[in-house]
Amino acid sequence: MTRTVYVNGEYLPxxxxxxxxxxxxxxxxxxxxxxxxxxxxxLIDFDGHAVRLKRSLNELQMAEPCSMDELxxxxxxxxxLNGIEEGLVYLQVTRGSDGDRDFVFPPAxxxxxxxxxxxxxxGLADSEASRTGAKIISIEDIRWGRRDIKTTxxxxxxxxxxxxxxxxxxxxxxxxxxxxxxxxxxxxxFVKNGKxxxxxxSNDILHGITRKAVLRMAAEAQMEIEERxxxxxxxxxxxxxFTTSASAFVMPVIEIDGVMLxxxxxxxxxxxxxxxxxxxxxxxxI
Ligand code: PLP
Numbered sequence: 156m157t158r159t160v161y162v163n164g165e166y167l168p169x170x171x172x173x174x175x176x177x178x179x180x181x182x183x184x185x186x187x188x189x190x191x192x193x194x195x196x197x198l199i200d201f202d203g204h205a206v207r208l209k210r211s212l213n214e215l216q217m218a219e220p221c222s223m224d225e226l227x228x229x230x231x232x233x234x235x236l237n238g239i240e241e242g243l244v245y246l247q248v249t250r251g252s253d254g255d256r257d258f259v260f261p262p263a264x265x266x267x268x269x270x271x272x273x274x275x276x277x278g279l280a281d282s283e284a285s286r287t288g289a290k291i292i293s294i295e296d297i298r299w300g301r302r303d304i305k306t307t308x309x310x311x312x313x314x315x316x317x318x319x320x321x322x323x324x325x326x327x328x329x330x331x332x333x334x335x336x337x338x339x340x341x342x343x344x345f346v347k348n349g350k351x352x353x354x355x356x357s358n359d360i361l362h363g364i365t366r367k368a369v370l371r372m373a374a375e376a377q378m379e380i381e382e383r384x385x386x387x388x389x390x391x392x393x394x395x396x397f398t399t400s401a402s403a404f405v406m407p408v409i410e411i412d413g414v415m416l417x418x419x420x421x422x423x424x425x426x427x428x429x430x431x432x433x434x435x436x437x438x439x440x441i
Contacts, residue, residue, distance in 0.1 A: 180249030296329030395422025
């Protein structure tokens with residue numbers, strides 16, 4: 156089925172949507188993005204994504220392409236036009252184009268480019284991967300220093316995912332100065348003696364919208380949480396581990412660098428948090 160996508164104010168068949176070859180998103184990855192999940196035809200944690208988008212734009216002195224209310228309307232309309240029950244809405248905003256290539260930013264009144272499209276993913280909430288759990292490898296983190304800004308510079312995370320696939324695994328956790336930063340497209344956690352450990356927020360990691368919600372729900376469920384730096388060796392000795400992201404919710408991790416965690420099946424805390432997260436998020440979806 157041909158999707159209807161959104162480009163700069165227009166809803167078009169995906170085959171007719173066009174962006175300039177001079178667009179700075181294309182030439183320089185001068186662009187930020189958000190991915191919002193859809194369950195039961197409704198948006199999960201839309202406000203969180205909208206607030207983070209605004210922050211990413213501000214950090215890069217990029218113009219806001221529209222109001223947050225308009226953004227919500229566009230998301231909802233695309234979900235409806237494409238009949239999405241379970242899936243994702245991808246949003247990208249770039250600094251636009253003034254018709255040439257230059258390292259210097261184009262004039263401040265250059266119109267940003269805004270593109271949105273849906274991805275239909277039936278079975279997203281009950282994925283096979285979440286029942287099996289993920290196998291992880293560790294790789295060096297060689298990304299730039301502002302990982303708190305959600306830019307489209309995804310080449311290294313993409314290479315990391317390919318390194319994981321080549322090793323017969325599902326994903327990679329990145330390590331900087333001896334400590335785990337995060338997964339290629341998710342935040343990372345391990346559990347030892349009932350305590351959930353994850354890296355604190357800083358410029359070194361993306362401030363996950365799912366991370367925030369899951370930590371709040373874990374605290375409400377009286378689970379113990381410690382936000383601190385941790386090594387991959389600590390994670391390998393953990394009882395269980397997991398990742399969080401808007402596209403995979405809470406994903407259990409069953410193996411790190413070939414070391415099996417627990418009995419090699421998704422751990423009880425990861426499973427419980429996934430249940431709570433899906434349940435509460437469905438209730439709050441808009
Ligand atoms: N960390 C990185 C590097 C990511 O790319 C993502 C999601 O794309 C996350 C963490 C998780 O963030 P969120 O929960 O907002 O999807």
